[in-house]
Amino acid sequence: MMNRIALVILCFAAATVVTRPVRADGKKLVVVVAKGSPVTTISRGDLKRCFTGESVSAGDKPLVPFNAAPNSPDRSGFDKAVLGMSPDEVGRFWVDRKVRGQSGAPRSLPSPAHVAKVAAKFPGAIGYLPADQMTSDIQAVAVDGVPYTDARYNIVTQ
C-alpha cells in the first residue's frame, strides 16, 4: 500500500512538474532596415546606443532610429529587452536627458505598418516590428549575430 501511495505521489509530482504552465512568450520583435542595406547585424550595445540618443553609423551613414508607439507591447518589449528599462524608467530617462540639454527620444511611429514603411523608404532608418509584420522591402537585422529565427533571440513584445 505504501509503495502505491509513493508511486502516486511520484506520478503526481512528475505530472505537476511536466504540466507546469508553459510560458507563453510574446511575439518576436525583428530589428529592420531597408532591403539591400549593408546593415545585416548589429550588436546589442550599438542597438542600445542608437535608441538612447547616441550616434551609431553604418559605414559613413548615421542610423536614424524609429520607435514603436509609446505604451504599445512592441515598445515595452523592445525597451525592456534592449534598453533594460521599464516604461516609467524610459520616461524618466528621456526627460532627464532633455534637462541636461541632450538629444530627445527617437521618433515614435503609430503602427508596425508605419515602421515598415519608414524603414523601407527613409534613408538610414532602423526600427523594429513583430515578425509577422515583415514586408518584402525591408530586411531583418541579426542582433549580436543571432537572427530572430533563432531560439536564443529574446527581443519580444510585452
Place this chain on the structure above:
Amino acid sequence: MRALRPAALTDPAVGPFGRTMASDARRSNNSLVVAVVVHAVVAVALAQRAAAQPAPAHGGDPAQTADDRSKAAAATAAPAPSSDDLARAADATAAVADLSSASPPAKASADDIDLSTLGLDPSAAAFDDKLSIYGFADISWTNQHLTKHNPFLKDATGFTIGSLNVYVAKNLTPRWRSLAEVRFMYLPNGSPNPDGTVQTTTAGDSANFGRPTQWGTISIERAYIEYDLHPRLTLRIGHWLTPYGIWNTDHGSPVIIGVFRPYLVGDAVFPEHQTGLDLFGAAPVGDYKISYHATMSNGRSPTEMVADTDRKPAFGGRLELEGSWAGTVKLGVSGYVGHFTDATTSTTVPPVAFDERAFAADAQWDHGGLHLQAEVLTRHKAYVDGTRPFTLLGTPQSDGNDFGAYGLIGYRFNQLWNVMPFAFYEDYRALVTGPIGDAKAGHVGLNFRPAPTVVLKLHGAYAWGDGTGLIKSDVYILTSQIAWVF
C-alpha cells in the same frame, strides 16, 4: 492549464485523494489507477503542446504575471524557424545571417502611408530641424533654523520660486546644432545684503498707472553651437557648463535627487560655467563606453562670458568610463587649470588674482533601483603677491587647498509614485573661510516621481561647522519642492 488540474482532481470518477486513501482498498486502488492515468495523459498531452509551441526566448523574464502570460498566449506566435535557419544560427561563424530568404515576407509596405504626412519625406532633410522650446521650473517651501543667532543668516520660513529655465534647441543641419538655456529670476529682488538687509527692485509700472512692481533679471546658463567633426568628436563653441563631476552638468532641479545639491558642488571648486571651446565625444570600446572632453576657455572670472580679463586661457578635461558591471557603473575624472582675476572695481586696490588647479573624481553605480554616487573635489590656489585677500582675522590669505567630498545612496521603488528614499553626507574644507568654515552636513529625504515630468521632494539637512566661519551656528533645514519639466 490551470483549469485542467482542478477538473481532474474533482472529477467524480477520480475523487479527492483524501477520500481515496480511506479504508476501502478496492476503491482506493481504482482511484489511484485513474489518477495516474489521467495525470499521465494530461502530462503527455501538454508536453506535446509545449513542444509544438515556439521555444521560449532565452533569458526571458521568469517573473511574468498571469496576465502577461494570457496576453502573450493570445498573441499570434512567430513563425517557427526552419531547420536550415536553426542550423545556420547554431553555426558561430554565421554572424551575418540573411534572413530575408528564411521567412519570405508576403507583401510590400503599405501604399496608403504617406511619409510626408509624418514629416518624414525621404527627399527632405534627414534630420529633425524643428525648433524645440522646453524647460523646467520649481517651487520650494523651506524652514531654516539656526541654533545660534547671527547677523549673516537668519531663521527663515516660506515659499521660493527657484528655477524657471527655458531651453531653445535646434538642429541647424545634420552636423550643426545649437542650444540656449536661460534662467528667469526675481533676483536681485529679495537678495540678502551682507548687513542683513534685503535688496528690492521696485519700479513704477507704466502699464498699470505707475503702480509699483518688482522687476527681475535673467541668467544665460548656456548658449552654444555644436559641430560634429566626426561621429566620435564634436566641437562646442560658446557658454557651457563645465564638464566635471555629476551634478554640475546635471544642474536642473528635476534631475537633482535632493532639493539642493551638496554645498561643496555649489561652491564652484571648478568654475560652474565657462566660455570658449569644448571638444568632446564618446566611443564604445568593447562593452564599455569612454566619454571625453577637452576645454579651452576664458577661465574663471565675474566677466568671463564677455572677456578674458587677464588674457590667460584656462584648460580642462574629463574622462569617463561607463560599463555594465552588475548594473551600470560610471567612473569619471576631471581637471582644470586656470588663472583667476577678479573684476577691477577700484583704481587703487588691485583685484584679487590666483592660479588654480582643480581635480575631481566621481563614481555612480545603478543596480535595479539602487543608486550610489560620490564625488571628490580638490583645488589648489596660489595667490599672486600683492593681490591676496585678507582673512577674517585680518591676515593675508595663504596659499592652500580646498577639499570636499560627498557620498549618496538612494533606492528607487516602482510604487508610491516611484519613491526614492535617499541619504547623503558631505564634508567640505574650504581654504578661504566661508559662511560656516570647515563644514559637514548630513541629508536625508524622499524623492517622488509620480510622472516622468513631475518630481516631488522632501529633504532634511543638518549642517555644522568648526566654528571658524562667519556663521557660528549649526543649521537645520527642512524643505520640500515640486519641480517639473514642460
